[in-house]
Amino acid sequence: MREERERETEQRGFLVDLMLLRLGRWLRLLGQDVANPENDCDEALLGQAKREGRILITRDKRLFSSCSAAGVEGILIRSSQISEQILEMAERGIALRIDPQRCTLCNNPLEEAEGRRGELWICPVCQRFYWRGGHWKSMEEMLMALNHRMHQRE
Numbered sequence: 001m002r003e004e005r006e007r008e009t010e011q012r013g014f015l016v017d018l019m020l021l022r023l024g025r026w027l028r029l030l031g032q033d034v035a036n037p038e039n040d041c042d043e044a045l046l047g048q049a050k051r052e053g054r055i056l057i058t059r060d061k062r063l064f065s066s067c068s069a070a071g072v073e074g075i076l077i078r079s080s081q082i083s084e085q086i087l088e089m090a091e092r093g094i095a096l097r098i099d100p101q102r103c104t105l106c107n108n109p110l111e112e113a114e115g116r117r118g119e120l121w122i123c124p125v126c127q128r129f130y131w132r133g134g135h136w137k138s139m140e141e142m143l144m145a146l147n148h149r150m151h152q153r154e
């Protein structure tokens, strides 16, 4: 049941504003479809979210409050700290585990390297490689610590 609920959340795409590009990279690492803004003015962000059917994630209260009139679902992030921002998304049902589906830079779907399934992934657009190395482990440790904190709050 829990798996199904998580998958439903994962199907919805997001759009981050320019203040939240780093959060966007983390969400992609967690398997989320997160677009970067084409333009940072409020109207353009709302237009892109609407056109692409994405949930707009922002730290801008004014932009957040104009979401409903524009027919866009919005999420207001309150913290300026990346770990807190990730927790705010986790509280909305985003699972805190690395799921290499999207390039963290360009959001393109990743391809598994031939003969190294579950080990090595490549972004066909920017040619970036993803594998379970030291960097991956330190990110996993951060996610484990966040998971721990979230369960303490419950």
Ligand SMILES: [Zn+2]
Residues within 6 Å of the ligand: 103, 104, 105, 106, 107, 108, 123, 124, 125, 126, 127, 128
């Ligand atoms: Zn890429």
